[in-house]
Amino acid sequence: MALKLNLMAGYWSSHPPQNMVAMAQLAERLGCHGFFTAEAYGSDALTPLAWVGAQTERIKLGTAIAQISARTPTSLAMHAITLDHLSNGRVILGLGVSGPQVVEGWYGRPFAKPLARTRAYIDIIRQVLARDEPVEHQSEHYTLPYPADAPGSWGLGKPLKSIVHPLRSDLPIFLGAEGPKNVKMATEICDGWFPLYFSPTGPKVYAEQTANLKPGFEIFCPVRIAITDDIEGALARVKENLALYVGGMGARDRNFHNDLVARMGYADAAAKIQDLYLDGKRREAVAAVPDSLADEISLIGPPERIRDRLAAWEESPVTGLMVWAADERELTQMAELVVGR
Template sequence: MASNQKLGLQTSIDAGAFADRLALIREAEDLGYTSLWIAEVSGPDAFVSLAALAANTRKAELATGVVPIQIRTPGAMAMGFLTINELSGGRVIAGLGVSSPVIVERWHGASYRKPVTAMRECVSIMRQLFTEGRSKFQGEVYKSDFRLSMRITAPHPPKIYLAALNAPMLRLAGEVADGVLMNYSPPEAIAPMVNHIHEGARAAGREPSAVDVGIYVRMCITEEEDRAVDSFRRELAGYAFVDSYNKMFARYGLAAQFDEVRRLWREGKREEAPRAITEESCRKIAVFGNAEAGRDFVARFRAAGVTHPVVFPIGPAATASRDYPNTMRALAGA
């Protein structure tokens, strides 16, 4: 990895093995990973987790990958990110996403209306608070009349990255964000997605190269490839019920397989449903096997226009204590 290249690592904070995971995170930083990413779905809390990382790391950027914008107000998120930015000396990436109606509406009782508009407005409010400490905004989804009282000493404000799968959000990321985080996409699909990002940047009068292009690169460095593929197949099956992901997966030729997942699920065949996703499809968007295969996968993403690959170790829960560090170590410097 060239000295100016970025390479991230997806991680998490598990209270049951807190000390062990922090030791791995410190090792990852020593191995040269330039950013550490915390996802948030149903726990742990991403902001609390990043605060722990801020206190236990020295130089890596600390990112949410990602938090749903609808379940906290823009002001509350801005306070959280600014606080961690202070604790870390200016190392925060505010990774934002619009999640899904199931998570936003069913789980949290919030509104999922106009997701692209909501994201644009949320970023506007957070930018105001990050740079001016004051937000006065009236939009279609959000309004804000809020002044921060916290003292800011960090050398620069948090960066803002948008999770984006499809053209409208990719273009918005190019227009208003510092970076983008893509997900579940094969290397051959990246160039058109990068084009959408660059279209948005140029439309806003920005230099396209100013937008950092990130993606979660899922992989499991293991000798038990069949077991890891089967675990990933079950993971993918859950996205058959998320419209934004279905639209993206259809571009990759997986529409019929995801239709079959939904059919089997509706018929109560829930153990059988994931098997509708073929091994070929799993291997199209993730890597299983040796370190050489994993490093080649990262190189293919870089060649397609990704500037910030984020290694996302996957695999069966039963072997995670082995597979996660093996994958992390094998991909260092990729």
């Protein structure tokens, strides 16, 4: 199956990217499917989409991801409805729980029970989008309306419908997920899934979750594409990212990315990477990342090597690639390889 190509702008580093709009416009001309943004604890994921959406016509506008602790579910539903109207139905609402360090450290919210919290969050958004009845929800995570007998309540809350009629009641909702239960939930209640790492040639880590996907379900996977003869040098950059996530993104006993790499068949390497990284030996941690792992989850090499390796991705459950491009030349080369197949 032909893969959809999506340009990933990510969240900003210390400053806004200078070529964001130009790259989105080029992606649209090249036939790319979507333009996606993210957020961590700096730039938000929604404002750049409004900016880009005003200066493009067709390309989808997606969050990958919007953090559910950053906004109440009704607030994010309002953002999605507004942007979907302004963009004439181009929004893909990608959600995720982020991690405990961000949720508890930046948003000051508890991270406990992320799956149940996600399910409740999506239920409320679906109610807002459907606009069949006033929104009501009772769970340990969200209560709408706010109870009259709760601390600080004035007792005046009542169920409400969105004033604005959503352009699409079926606006697509994707979920960023890694754990088997979270991925299974994504396939059940969402329209798409963002893996973090996916190997089309290694152990079928998500075989059970992807065995019977509903029609139209999308899997958009972030993939580092590097068109180069210097395979070793390009793999080194992938390994740097892997070392950061597998070694440093989380506590020693709670790192979802480390757990995933272990399930992918690299348990010993994952443990070694984490030990080195948390001991401050970051160069050694990068060196401990197996070349084979970095190669499995990326598309690196001369054009002919990438074309050959794309076949495995096309035969996998993945329906789209999410890529980063440094400049217009690099994005054009990627589109020629993926969209032009």
